[in-house]
Amino acid sequence: MVAAMQSRISGPRTGRPRSAEADAAILAATRAALVELGWSKLTLGDVATRAGVAKTTLYRRWAGKNELVVDAVAALFDELELPDRGTLAADIEGVVIQFAAVLARPETRSGLMAVLAESTRDDALRERIRTSVVDRQKRLVLEGRARAQVRGELPPEADASDAARSADLIFDMVAGAVVHRTLISAEPVDPPWVRDFTRVLLLGLAGAATGP
Amino acid sequence: MVAAMQSRISGPRTGRPRSAEADAAILAATRAALVELGWSKLTLGDVATRAGVAKTTLYRRWAGKNELVVDAVAALFDELELPDRGTLAADIEGVVIQFAAVLARPETRSGLMAVLAESTRDDALRERIRTSVVDRQKRLVLEGRARAQVRGELPPEADASDAARSADLIFDMVAGAVVHRTLISAEPVDPPWVRDFTRVLLLGLAGAATGP
Amino acid sequence: MVAAMQSRISGPRTGRPRSAEADAAILAATRAALVELGWSKLTLGDVATRAGVAKTTLYRRWAGKNELVVDAVAALFDELELPDRGTLAADIEGVVIQFAAVLARPETRSGLMAVLAESTRDDALRERIRTSVVDRQKRLVLEGRARAQVRGELPPEADASDAARSADLIFDMVAGAVVHRTLISAEPVDPPWVRDFTRVLLLGLAGAATGP
């Protein structure tokens, strides 16, 4: 998506325009191939074939496997929402379950971890992942906290810097715990675990907020 | 190491014996190559050359890139310790910092994430990682908790099942937060973060232990 | 040229007419590219760019690389002439030197041999070469012989069939020797060689004409 968008921003106004169908077909084919084959056995030639597209068409839009997979997986995270369930605890449980569900999908499991691994040596890729995937989920933390503060479940933040640090910490703790449980421990994120986790997290946050 | 050991279980007693130096040289070369090249550009041919060994020698001991990298990285985690720092908070801070230091190494960043990605589609590999890397760190949780219970900082567990569930949760939360902070957020695990994290975690655990 | 002409024979009478400049620019660009790159590295896209023309414009006129190169090279042969130098020997030497000069040009060397090679498997191409390049040079043989017969240097032919056969043989011998010397032996067609060759050829022809 990102690639396609960028190419249109400063794109030429002459020549045959790029096919929008091709973009969609390639991303869908990429997700299908991730499900069937996993990241390491996914080949761009195969993706092109599945998409009914020539390899050159694929390379015209994405620089390589990593960029393609990031874009293919990023879309899956856009469906995360934070419906108002009435209490902070319920909100957290809701988002944890949704997040775990996305991570449990085979295309996410295999694709996301692999590009994260690659990103440790490729700053451009890391930035792309951060932009397309990670940072977009921080909104959930901010929204949930704001809602809880309206409800009086959490006190308002003292200053903006504290607020940002705290949001980052919460994000690391929530996303980290779910990622670890799902992808590393490879255990299910089932209701008991969610309840336990939410309880510990909320008590910790509450204590930290009122504490010294 | 594991591969080498296994091969000796039912190993031959005749012919030229395998070189022990080769094992060590290969693992060291693998770590060096991970640092320089990262997982995706690491090639077994190159590792063999660096180790001064033929490719056949390498394949005689490890089935492929993944197995080799797991063994090469696993050793790095064995150096984690839990020195008694007097309080549970200090103990947690200590292990978090150590853990983060190991994850921050380039050979771990790139190698570990990649094999974790592969493990999502390869049960044998997942088991190997769990055995060689993940489960070995749970001892730190168990040891720290036992020590805190002796000190009276935490109440004893009611029953064994609860104890196990709780240890798993703590492990997911600690390891998950550090992994996410280090490898995904790509932000430093610096003292302020460690302090904030430990504070939230401890308050949460304490609250959960005493509460209903 | 041929293509362009043909297209006009049954051409439409409406719509924008084809640009005559484009034809010339393309052929000139083709010759330039042949000089710089040789046949095998010449690409139609590059020729189009050099000519300041779109690829479609090129393909509208020529079916492919071979046809284009034939037309580009054919023009070079039209400059061959047979000025009357007074004797048959001098006439032959003159035409041999001219012919060698055309063959020695880089665009001819590389282009002509390549399309000849292609023509061994493509009858239409062979016919095109014969029409555009080869047969047009036979006129030199016929003209030279007629002139020599007028001068009394050669006897008149007994019958037309003999005359044709003999002209073909002379053509094969002259053109063959020059082509072989230039393109295969890759030795210069210098005055001593021309003198030697002409002497042997003339003595042979004279002997054959008078002999049994």
Place this chain on the structure above:
Amino acid sequence: MVAAMQSRISGPRTGRPRSAEADAAILAATRAALVELGWSKLTLGDVATRAGVAKTTLYRRWAGKNELVVDAVAALFDELELPDRGTLAADIEGVVIQFAAVLARPETRSGLMAVLAESTRDDALRERIRTSVVDRQKRLVLEGRARAQVRGELPPEADASDAARSADLIFDMVAGAVVHRTLISAEPVDPPWVRDFTRVLLLGLAGAATGP
């Protein structure tokens, strides 16, 4: 052949030796592909497949299509011989017919001309062709002339330099005429043509030898 030989001259004495069967299979497959497809549609991937060999094996021995085709075609010229037919005229006719037969083969027609075309821009290739193909046929001229001198059909050469120049000229004339007749005029080298050609050539040579 040449490539294989060279690689063995300074070749290593360790490691698995190159397969001699592969060499032969590749050259045979190349000739077969030349017959079926011609030079321009011949692909190295297809040759490798026909030979039952990997592309890398092929590229380990030959630098590219041109080198491969030269070696594949060169072998065909080694079968030319000069059996003693009693007179110089008969000897020449014999070798002309043999030479024409080799050139008329589809693998030679298409392959040889193409590499000659390439050689006009590649000195190494020209040298290779000269060594592998062209110069080896000069022996026929030298042998035939020597035999004719023994028989008294031709006078002995005055000095070595003249002898060499004369041999080159004869070679250009014989080979050139046959090449032109076969590949360019695309007319058959049939007995009448051979007789006419031989007659003109011999009379010319005889006249030149005796004349001033």
Place this chain on the structure above:
DNA sequence: GCATAAACGAGACGGTACGTCAGGTCTTGAA
């Protein structure tokens, strides 16, 4: 003078082959 219709530039498109590279296996001779 305005519609028609073809040619034009640009460049994306589906293909095919390229020459290279890595994975993993096999074959040699030496240790």
Place this chain on the structure above:
DNA sequence: TTCAAGACCTGACGTACCGTCTCGTTTATGC
């Protein structure tokens, strides 16, 4: 039997051209 060396087969890589196809634009003619 292992080892170093290196050839081998397989299959993917990313690139280059091919010849075709859309686009929007230009330029003659003929109604």
